[in-house]
Amino acid sequence: MTEPLWTFEALVAAMRGRPTSTAAPAISGISIDSRTVKPGDAFFAIRGDRFDGHDFVGKAAAQGAAVAVIAEDRLSALGRLTIPLVVVGDVLAALESLGRAARARSVAGIAAVTGSVGKTTTKEMLARALAATGPTHFSPASFNNHWGVPLTLARMPADAAYAVFEIGMNHPGEIVPLVQQVRPHVGIITTIEPVHVEFFPDGIEGITRAKAEIFAGIERGGVAILNRDNPQFEPLALMAIDSGVERVLGFGENGDAEARLTAIDLLPDHSSVKADILGREVRFTIGAPGRHLVQNALAVLLAVHILGGDLDLAADSLSGMAAPAGRGAQHVLSLGEGEALLIDESYNANPTSMRAAIAVLAASKPAPGGKRIAVLGDMLELGERSGEMHAGLVEPLTAAGIDRVYCAGRLMQALWSVLPSDMQGQYAETAEELDVILGDAIAGGDVIMVKGSKGSRMTPLVERLTTRFAKPEPDNAGQDPEIEGLA
Ligand SMILES: CC(=O)N[C@H]1[C@@H](OP(=O)(O)OP(=O)(O)OC[C@H]2O[C@@H](n3ccc(=O)[nH]c3=O)[C@H](O)[C@@H]2O)O[C@H](CO)[C@@H](O)[C@@H]1O[C@H](C)C(=O)N[C@@H](C)C(=O)N[C@H](CCC(=O)N[C@@H](CCC[C@@H](N)C(=O)O)C(=O)O)C(=O)O
Ligand SMILES: Nc1ncnc2c1ncn2[C@@H]1O[C@H](COP(=O)(O)OP(=O)(O)OP(=O)(O)O)[C@@H](O)[C@H]1O
Numbered sequence: 001m002t003e004p005l006w007t008f009e010a011l012v013a014a015m016r017g018r019p020t021s022t023a024a025p026a027i028s029g030i031s032i033d034s035r036t037v038k039p040g041d042a043f044f045a046i047r048g049d050r051f052d053g054h055d056f057v058g059k060a061a062a063q064g065a066a067v068a069v070i071a072e073d074r075l076s077a078l079g080r081l082t083i084p085l086v087v088v089g090d091v092l093a094a095l096e097s098l099g100r101a102a103r104a105r106s107v108a109g110i111a112a113v114t115g116s117v118g119k120t121t122t123k124e125m126l127a128r129a130l131a132a133t134g135p136t137h138f139s140p141a142s143f144n145n146h147w148g149v150p151l152t153l154a155r156m157p158a159d160a161a162y163a164v165f166e167i168g169m170n171h172p173g174e175i176v177p178l179v180q181q182v183r184p185h186v187g188i189i190t191t192i193e194p195v196h197v198e199f200f201p202d203g204i205e206g207i208t209r210a211k212a213e214i215f216a217g218i219e220r221g222g223v224a225i226l227n228r229d230n231p232q233f234e235p236l237a238l239m240a241i242d243s244g245v246e247r248v249l250g251f252g253e254n255g256d257a258e259a260r261l262t263a264i265d266l267l268p269d270h271s272s273v274k275a276d277i278l279g280r281e282v283r284f285t286i287g288a289p290g291r292h293l294v295q296n297a298l299a300v301l302l303a304v305h306i307l308g309g310d311l312d313l314a315a316d317s318l319s320g321m322a323a324p325a326g327r328g329a330q331h332v333l334s335l336g337e338g339e340a341l342l343i344d345e346s347y348n349a350n351p352t353s354m355r356a357a358i359a360v361l362a363a364s365k366p367a368p369g370g371k372r373i374a375v376l377g378d379m380l381e382l383g384e385r386s387g388e389m390h391a392g393l394v395e396p397l398t399a400a401g402i403d404r405v406y407c408a409g410r411l412m413q414a415l416w417s418v419l420p421s422d423m424q425g426q427y428a429e430t431a432e433e434l435d436v437i438l439g440d441a442i443a444g445g446d447v448i449m450v451k452g453s454k455g456s457r458m459t460p461l462v463e464r465l466t467t468r469f470a471k472p473e474p475d476n477a478g479q480d481p482e483i484e485g486l487a
């Protein structure tokens with residue numbers, strides 16, 4: 001029999017909670033959402049921006065939750081429930097305590113990933129690479145904030161050999177409490193870029209300081225892994241040493257990088273790479289395109305090596321990597337007269353990730369007669385230089401020889417107004433309006449890259465296009481289109 005994730009007693013003790021029952025159900029998972037709760041889960045009733053999880057305890061119980069963790073001040077209002085409760089003062093604080101207990105009992109080699117872009121991609125890649133050596137626990141999706149980090153910690157099995165956590169922020173001060181819960185042996189900063197800059201009046205310097213907060217939680221004897229090619233490398237390295245981090249290692253093309261790129265072949269659907277990782281030559285293939293993924297992979301292999309994983313197995317594992325949903329995942333569209341390829345980059349957008357995605361589109365190979373099409377939504381949270389940053393995309397788009405650009409959103413007007421007329425597809429105020437426009441414009445052989453900030457609602461546009469132009473059965477039967485795409 002496999003061990004439960006938590007015994008009831010251990011769960012109660014970790015949170016110093018008050019159980020309402022002497023029952024002792026085994027707990028196989030942790031959930032904060034009645035819509036996805038599984039039998040055996042402990043349901044934590046979190047108060048969020050829209051809802052109070054206490055209103056869904058009954059539903060969670062009906063779905064099979066073994067236990068619910070609730071706040072003292074809501075107990076009397078909950079009425080009769082069929083499952084044991086653990087009563088605490090503050091449910092989020094209790095989740096954090098459980099997360100700390102998971103960390104305290106763990107023998108895993110632990111990595112934390114932050115950075116202005118590439119956190120999720122790097123976290124997914126590192127989890128894959130470590131899993132080639134031993135059982136690896138990691139954050140789902142982008143669970144990187146004050147809810148996602150303690151939740152991921154609380155879910156960490158006691159016998160995980162490795163664990164990878166993503167840590168995000170869009171304001172100063174958010175990383176310190178999160179990294180102090182995770183206490184990683186290795187802290188990775190993917191890169192420092194002008195992202196969420198609206199919340200940083202002092203720009204890149206402020207972002208650098210905020211990302212450097214990760215050093216405050218690195219374990220004694222731990223390692224900081226930094227982007228050697230980024231202009232903020234030196235300040236970050238100094239901040240790491242000032243924070244007591246004993247070892248700082250770099251990755252990139254720079255000759256001084258400990259994980260150094262030595263040769264690269266960027267192809268439309270994958271990359272072949274040669275690198276020197278702390279003096280060892282490693283050759284590998286990444287199963288998804290883009291120079292930015294090569295950068296991320298260097299950090300990943302360095303982290304695997306430091307954590308004692310098998311470097312060769314890790315490098316081999318990267319050939320099976322597909323770009324995550326919304327971050328480069330590829331879909332084949334069936335257009336009657338032929339097929340087109342849609343690259344879904346709709347999860348986020350900022351000048352850096354836009355340039356990375358435009359480079360992938362540039363390297364793609366449309367079929368004869370096909371076009372390279374960029375469909376771009378607003379980049380949010382860029383502050384007072386937002387207009388300039390939107391307009392500035394004209395340079396990489398023209399340099400890459402993109403055939404047509406479609407724009408959606410008020411901010412994208414700044415780009416639209418400076419695009420050469422022969423590149424202009426069409427402008428729409430909302431992503432929704434592009435549905436029909438694009439449906440009529442795209443043709444077999446085209447490669448279409450869709451990107452915008454999450455709030456610019458390009459993801460629903462991708463969903464509508466992939467539904468409308470889905471490959472007919474049986475080609476798709478039982479297969480995940482993201483995995484079956486050309487990635
Ligand atoms: C708390 C939570 O997870 N909310 C998710 C939930 O939201 P919902 O719309 O339902 O409303 P509430 O949050 O108010 O709900 C309160 C609780 O009630 C539960 N509940 C609700 C309805 C119901 O029928 N049953 C229920 O049990 C609910 O589950 C809550 O526990 O659902 C949404 C849809 O799935 C989720 O989108 C929402 O998730 C929020 C946004 C969230 O932050 N979740 C974290 C687990 C997480 O880590 N998510 C990441 C994205 C994180 C992110 O954007 N990070 C930023 C950096 C951090 C910035 C920081 N300053 C910040 O603001 O957070 C980044 O740039 O990367 C992910 O989803 O991948
Ligand atoms: N190292 C990198 N350099 C530049 N761009 C990158 C890099 N890695 C990923 N990207 C780009 O950034 C986009 C977002 O990637 P990812 O989700 O991994 O970043 P993130 O930091 O987790 O973002 P978020 O803060 O929105 O969760 C990708 O679709 C890709 O276009």
Ligand SMILES: C[C@@H](N)C(=O)N[C@H](C)C(=O)O
Nearest residue numbers: 347348349380381453454
């Ligand atoms: C979605 C959130 N994690 C984020 O990064 N937002 C920025 C503004 C974006 O979507 O580009």
